Amino acid sequence: MDWLPFNKVKPYTNAFVRQGNQLLLGYKKRGFGKGLYNGFGGKVDQGETFADAATRELQEEAGITAKLEHRGTLLFMSPEITEAAHIEVFYAETFEGTITESDEMRPEWFAIPSTDEKHREIIQKAKQVDAVSGLRFIPYDEMWEDDALWLPAFLSGHHFIGRADFGADGRLQKWWFALKS
Numbered sequence: 778m779d780w781l782p783f784n785k786v787k788p789y790t791n792a793f794v795r796q797g798n799q800l801l802l803g804y805k806k807r808g809f810g811k812g813l814y815n816g817f818g819g820k821v822d823q824g825e826t827f828a829d830a831a832t833r834e835l836q837e838e839a840g841i842t843a844k845l846e847h848r849g850t851l852l853f854m855s856p857e858i859t860e861a862a863h864i865e866v867f868y869a870e871t872f873e874g875t876i877t878e879s880d881e882m883r884p885e886w887f888a889i890p891s892t893d894e895k896h897r898e899i900i901q902k903a904k905q906v907d908a909v910s911g912l913r914f915i916p917y918d919e920m921w922e923d924d925a926l927w928l929p930a931f932l933s934g935h936h937f938i939g940r941a942d943f944g945a946d947g948r949l950q951k952w953w954f955a956l957k958s
């Protein structure tokens with residue numbers, strides 16, 4: 778498969794909040810990515826920086842504010858869209874406010890596997906529960922398919938850049954990812 782062509786990019790943000798060995802994800806209740814778990818984020822408004830938009834979207838979708846650190850860049854294409862999605866990905870380990878469900882996202886904590894090997898195990902065998910916290914491990918089977926390619930390294934402290942092209946069937950067709958330490 779060739780890389781899908783595009784002439785324009787649309788800017789988005791995505792923010793992941795971690796507390797110890799737990800990761801806050803949101804279950805998308807409507808719109809783009811409905812039915813999947815993801816970080817919190819959305820379109821960048823006119824005149825906003827990516828960082829401003831990431832802070833606003835986290836507040837709107839999860840009810841919290843956090844000092845977000847930029848950690849990754851993702852370009853996403855599919856035959857369903859003519860503008861590539863350019864997503865800047867952010868990270869925080871502390872937050873303020875009370876986590877609150879919104880019209881768009883239902884926040885939920887998940888257990889983070891402690892090793893790369895455990896990440897691989899839960900990617901292959903979904904719906905496992907962490908014996909220590911009692912929480913379900915990160916639900917890779919209910920997330921964008923490309924997330925399994927970069928989230929383990931992202932959570933280990935790496936910065937990343939990558940591109941993911943999806944097919945008309947909604948499955949990942951072609952991708953590349955690079956990590957920075």
Ligand SMILES: COc1nc(N)nc2c1ncn2[C@H]1C[C@H](O)[C@@H](COP(=O)(O)OP(=O)(O)OP(=O)(O)O)O1
Nearest residue numbers: 789790791808809810817818819820853864921923
């Ligand atoms: C394809 O790979 C993706 N992986 C991840 N982790 N996140 C992705 C991927 N593709 C899109 N996203 C993210 C980027 C944004 O955070 C959301 C989509 O934003 P949305 O369309 O919901 O934007 P809003 O401004 O919140 O929408 P409303 O206009 O409905 O408020 O998905």
